[in-house]
Amino acid sequence: MERSSQPQAGLIKRGSRARGETPAYSKGLRTLSISTVIAMAVSLSLVFFYAPLEAEQGFLQKIFYLHVPLAIVALCGFVLGGLLAIAHLRTRDPRWDYRSYVVIHMSLIFAVGTLITGSIWAKGSWGHWWVWSEPTLVSFLIVFLLYATYQPLRFAIEDPERQARYASVFAITAGAFVPLNFIAVRLSTAYLHPRVLGSTSNLPGSMALTFLVSLAAMSLLFATLCKYELTAKHTRAQVRALRRRLEGQAEARRAPRSAAPSLQHVTAMTAAPPPGGRTTGQR
């Protein structure tokens, strides 16, 4: 499509230092991945072999160690996306927008996980797939519905610079909405239904430890996935830029329209093609 590639030419950011260097995105990725795998393994073994069975709910309660960390990480991710968007609006550096996009995107996926695990838990302990009396779950649904419009909003704006700016405005508003919405929904149910589960203060020590380790593992997983996505998108943009250099502008038409921030003005358009690079086999 012509129009998606059109504006990049005007927006080439010369700030990228990559001329044959490895971009900063993939730095530390291996360490992060390995520590995530270890942390997940430790947390899962704690969940299944160390944490005691809960008296009332039995085995089902184990989903607590998955559901609650997922929810916390997703919410923190949404707020973090808003903070990154503030950085974008202050500096006008498209890389902040790009990070904000990836964080919100990943939080959205975690939010889907939260809703599904929450539903399963509700079915198991209350007998219904959906319970309106659980304020956290309800707030989460509202937040999820709000953030579900993030990608359509991006997708509906063609100019990449404006897309980034509008997305940041949305991310900041929505980030502020998250805590406020929780207050409102909590208020609307708090006095009707006392909360049974979900606060860490009254957990026995072994459960609290397991929970904290699970939370740490989940945060690591979030960070790793975000970093993978950043790296992958960055690499793909670099490859595309290299291809374009190899084939002239003919390839430029193939850049698809997408809700993701266009990376062409972030990555090195000037990156030198690797020696003996892929000159054949395209198309």
Next chain:
Amino acid sequence: MTSVQDPPPQDVQLGGMQPPAQGGAQPSVEPASPARTVRQTGFMSTVAALLRKELLLELRTLESVPGMSLFAVSTFVVFHFALNRNSVEGDFAAGILWVTLLFAAMLGVNRLFVADADQGGFDAFLLAPVDRSAMFVAKVLALLGYLVVLELVAVAAFALLLLGSPLGPALPGLLVTIALGDIGVAVIGTLVAALAVRTRARDLLGPLLALPLFVPIVIGGARATSPLLVASHPAWPAVRWLLTLGLYDLVFGLIAFALFDFLLED
């Protein structure tokens, strides 16, 4: 519609309205003109001029408010048949009232910036040497005005068509609650309208973005209103809900005011 739109008496907008003609034909006017406008335009007078333009436009085209009011009345009729009830009270009444008001408000929100986006109002405003937040304040005030007119019609129609309890004793509490809710709807509505208006799917994105953001208003508004709309001993709304609405208005008022500039940059 630009032809309908009268330039306000102050020179505030006029300077921005025909910039090409001015800049191209008479460059000698340039140095004098900005100085004059800057001297004239305080923030409040810019807001006043924009608000005047907004209300004049609405008065002459009657695009939003009659449609919103009619929509509200039709919605009450639809609720009557959908719920199969001749009169409602308490929770039901509060819910129906708030849902109707919000959906009717969405109609106004969707139209709020359409004329500016389609007919160069944004460009003209950006060329004028005035504070950009003025447009936000003016639009919020204009939308508030629309909402007040809408509610005059809608609450009266609601009392007439559906409400089973007397409206009189409930009125003071209802006024306070609706006023607090209106501020939130106007603030968020303006921000969302500006966000959605220059996208490809603006009619779709506006409500999609706005409805989840309005949920706290529905919670606060409906919970505050339901004890008012009962037949016996209507109670003053709980402070907690009014505080929720007030907090919402404050937080989003500040956020939207701070962020609006970024939506107007091109």
